[in-house]
Amino acid sequence: MTDNSNTLGDGSRRDFLLVSTATLGVAGTALAVWPFIHSANPAKDVLALASTEVDLSAVEEGMAITVMWRGKPVFIRHRTPSDIQMAAEVELADMRDPQADADRVQKPEWLILVGVCTHLGCIPSGQKLGDSRGEFGGWFCPCHGSHYDTSGRIRKGPAPFNLPVPPYAFTDDTNIVIG
Amino acid sequence: MSKRQYNNRVMQWVEDRLPIISLMENSGVIYPTPKNLNYWWNYGSLAGVVMVIMILTGIFLAMNYQAHPTVAFDSVERIVRDVNYGWLLRYLHMNGASMFFLLVYIHMFRGMYYGSYKAPRELLWMIGVTIYLAMMATAFMGYVLPWGQMSFWGATVITNLFSAVPVVGTDIVTWMWGGFAVDFPTLNRFFAWHYLLPFILFALVFLHLWALHTHKSNNPLGIDAKTPQDMMPFHPFYTIKDLYGLGFFMIFYLYFVFFQPNFFGEVDNYIPANPMVTPPHIVPEWYFLPFYAMLRAVPDKLGGVIVMFAGVLILYVLPWLDTSKVRSARFRPVFKQMFWIFFLDCLVLGYVGAKSPDEMFMGIMTMTTLGQIATTYYFFHFIVLLPLLGKYETTKPLPNSIAEEVAKKYAQ
Numbered sequence: 349m350t351d352n353s354n355t356l357g358d359g360s361r362r363d364f365l366l367v368s369t370a371t372l373g374v375a376g377t378a379l380a381v382w383p384f385i386h387s388a389n390p391a392k393d394v395l396a397l398a399s400t401e402v403d404l405s406a407v408e409e410g411m412a413i414t415v416m417w418r419g420k421p422v423f424i425r426h427r428t429p430s431d432i433q434m435a436a437e438v439e440l441a442d443m444r445d446p447q448a449d450a451d452r453v454q455k456p457e458w459l460i461l462v463g464v465c466t467h468l469g470c471i472p473s474g475q476k477l478g479d480s481r482g483e484f485g486g487w488f489c490p491c492h493g494s495h496y497d498t499s500g501r502i503r504k505g506p507a508p509f510n511l512p513v514p515p516y517a518f519t520d521d522t523n524i525v526i527g
Numbered sequence: 528m529s530k531r532q533y534n535n536r537v538m539q540w541v542e543d544r545l546p547i548i549s550l551m552e553n554s555g556v557i558y559p560t561p562k563n564l565n566y567w568w569n570y571g572s573l574a575g576v577v578m579v580i581m582i583l584t585g586i587f588l589a590m591n592y593q594a595h596p597t598v599a600f601d602s603v604e605r606i607v608r609d610v611n612y613g614w615l616l617r618y619l620h621m622n623g624a625s626m627f628f629l630l631v632y633i634h635m636f637r638g639m640y641y642g643s644y645k646a647p648r649e650l651l652w653m654i655g656v657t658i659y660l661a662m663m664a665t666a667f668m669g670y671v672l673p674w675g676q677m678s679f680w681g682a683t684v685i686t687n688l689f690s691a692v693p694v695v696g697t698d699i700v701t702w703m704w705g706g707f708a709v710d711f712p713t714l715n716r717f718f719a720w721h722y723l724l725p726f727i728l729f730a731l732v733f734l735h736l737w738a739l740h741t742h743k744s745n746n747p748l749g750i751d752a753k754t755p756q757d758m759m760p761f762h763p764f765y766t767i768k769d770l771y772g773l774g775f776f777m778i779f780y781l782y783f784v785f786f787q788p789n790f791f792g793e794v795d796n797y798i799p800a801n802p803m804v805t806p807p808h809i810v811p812e813w814y815f816l817p818f819y820a821m822l823r824a825v826p827d828k829l830g831g832v833i834v835m836f837a838g839v840l841i842l843y844v845l846p847w848l849d850t851s852k853v854r855s856a857r858f859r860p861v862f863k864q865m866f867w868i869f870f871l872d873c874l875v876l877g878y879v880g881a882k883s884p885d886e887m888f889m890g891i892m893t894m895t896t897l898g899q900i901a902t903t904y905y906f907f908h909f910i911v912l913l914p915l916l917g918k919y920e921t922t923k924p925l926p927n928s929i930a931e932e933v934a935k936k937y938a939q
C-alpha cells in the first residue's frame with residue numbers, strides 16, 4: 349500500500365493519465381457514433397432514383413398531371429392565360445412567402461411543383477376536375493386548411509412556405525427531366 | 528440482511544448462490560403495503576399485465592409480419608385470415624394498445640388526485656413519465672406497420688413535425704425517413720424500433736418498481752406510514768385484490784377483442800397506403816387526441832409543435848409545480864375541484880382533437896377557438912394554479928395514522 353500512495357509527483361502523473369484516457373475515450377466514442385447515425389440517412393440506391401423524365405405533349409391547356417419523383421408527387425399544370433394573369437398580378441406584399449410568379453416557372457404555361465403541403469406533408473387537392481382548389485384557384489390542403497394560388501404560393505392557412513419548385517430542365521419542347 | 532432459510536433444498540441451494548428467492552419474497556410476498564389502498568391502486572398492476580400481453584402477442588405477430596411496403600398490408604391481412612389464431616393475436620395487440628393507454632391514463636390521474644408524485648416519490652413519477660413517452664413512441668411506430676392509409680399519412684404528418692425545427696428541420700426529417708418520403712427504409716426501421724422499445728419500456732418498469740419499493744405505495748390519505756400496523760403484506764391481500772380487478776378488466780378488454788375489434792381504429796386504415804392521395808380527414812389514435820388539439824390550437828407551425836411537446840414534458844416538473852405539502856385531494860378542498868376541472872379540460876382537448884378545426888362547437892365558436900381555450904387552461908392549471916394553491920389553500924387537518932383511520936372505518 350505504501351508503494352502506491354499518492355506522492356506529489358505521482359499524483360499529477362496519474363491525473364494526466366486519467367484525463368487523457370477519458371478525453372480520448374470520449375472522443376473515440378463520439379467518432380464511432382457517426383457511422384450509426386449516418387446509416388439512417390438516404391442510402392446510395394435511394395439517391396440514385398432521384399430523377400424522373402416526363403413527356404408533356406399530351407397535357408392540354410387547363411389540364412394537370414401528377415408524376416412521382418423521389419417517392420413524392422410532383423404537380424405539373426398546363427396553365428391557362430387567366431391562371432398566369434392571376435398569378436402575375438397579385439401584390440407580393442400580401443404574401444407569407446413572397447416570390448414573383450416569373451421566378452417560379454421556366455415557361456409561364458408550365459407550372460411544376462412538389463405536391464406536398466409545406467405544413468405537415470399532406471397532398472393538397474386541385475389536380476383533378478372537381479377537386480377543391482381553394483380560395484385562390486390553385487390547390488387546397490384538406491388536412492389543416494392551407495390555400496395555394498395558381499403559382500403554388502401559400503396564401504391562407506397554417507403552411508409556412510410556398511409549394512417548392514423541384515429542379516427540372518426541358519430536354520426539348522415537350523419533355524422534361526425532374527431532379 | 529439476515530440470511531434466510533428455506534426448507535426446500537433446491538431453493539436453499541439457489542438462494543446461497545444467488546439471493547433471488549429472498550428478493551422475490553421481499554418484493555412480491557411480504558412486501559409491506561398500506562392497509563387502506565382503494566381500487567384506484569389496481570391500475571399499475573393492470574398496466575403491467577397488459578404490457579406482458581403486448582410483448583407476447585407482438586413477438587408472435589412479428590413471426591408472420593413482413594416490413595416491406597409491397598407486402599406489409601397483405602401480410603397483416605394474411606395474419607388475420609390465414610394464420611392460425613392470427614386474428615386473436617392481432618386484435619389482442621391492437622386493442623391492447625388502447626387498453627394500455629386507458630389504464631396508464633387512469634393510473635396517472637390517480638397519481639395526480641392523491642399527490643403520489645410528491646416527495647419522496649418524485650423520481651418514481653418521472654420514470655413513469657418516461658415510460659409514458661416510450662409508450663407513445665412505440666404506439667406511433669406500431670400504428671405505421673399495417674401500412675394502411677392512416678399508417679402512412681400518420682407517419683408522414685408526425686415525422687413532418689420535426690421539419691419545424693429551424694435550419695436543420697428538413698435534414699432531420701430526411702434522416703428519420705432514410706429517403707425523401709415515407710417509404711421502405713422508414714417502415715423497416717420503424718419495425719426495428721417498435722420491436723426494441725418495448726424491452727426498454729420493460730426495463731423502465733423495473734426501475735419504476737424499484738423506486739416504488741424504496742418508499743412504498745402512497746395511499747388515499749396521502750400520509751406516511753408510521754408503524755407496521757399501517758401496513759399489510761402484499762400477498763395474499765393485494766395479490767387477490769389485483770386479481771379480482773383483473774377479472775373485470777379482462778371482461779372489458781376481451782369484449783372489444785371478440786365483438787368490436789375495430790372499435791378504436793379508423794376505417795381508412797383498411798385501404799392500402801397510397802403516397803399520392805391523402806385521406807380527407809387525418810385523425811390520430813384516440814390516446815393522442817388531446818395533444819393533437821394542442822398542436823392545432825397554435826396558428827404557427829413551430830409554435831404548435833413546441834406547445835404540443837411542452838404539454839407532455841411539463842409532467843416531468845409537476846412535483847415541483849405543486850407546492851402543497853398535503854398529498855391527497857381529500858384534504859385539499861380547492862385542489863379537489865381544480866383536479867376535476869383539469870380532468871374535464873383534458874377530455875375537452877380530446878374531443879377537439881377528434882373534430883375538424885372549422886367545425887362549430889354548439890354554434891358558439893370554432894373547434895380551433897375551443898382548443899385554444901382548453902390548451903391555455905391546461906397550462907394555466909400547471910403553471911399558475913398549482914403553485915398558488917400550495918400557498919393559499921386552507922387544507923383540512925390530516926389524520927394521525929392509517930391504522931387509526933382504518934380502525935375507525937370498521938368500527939362504524
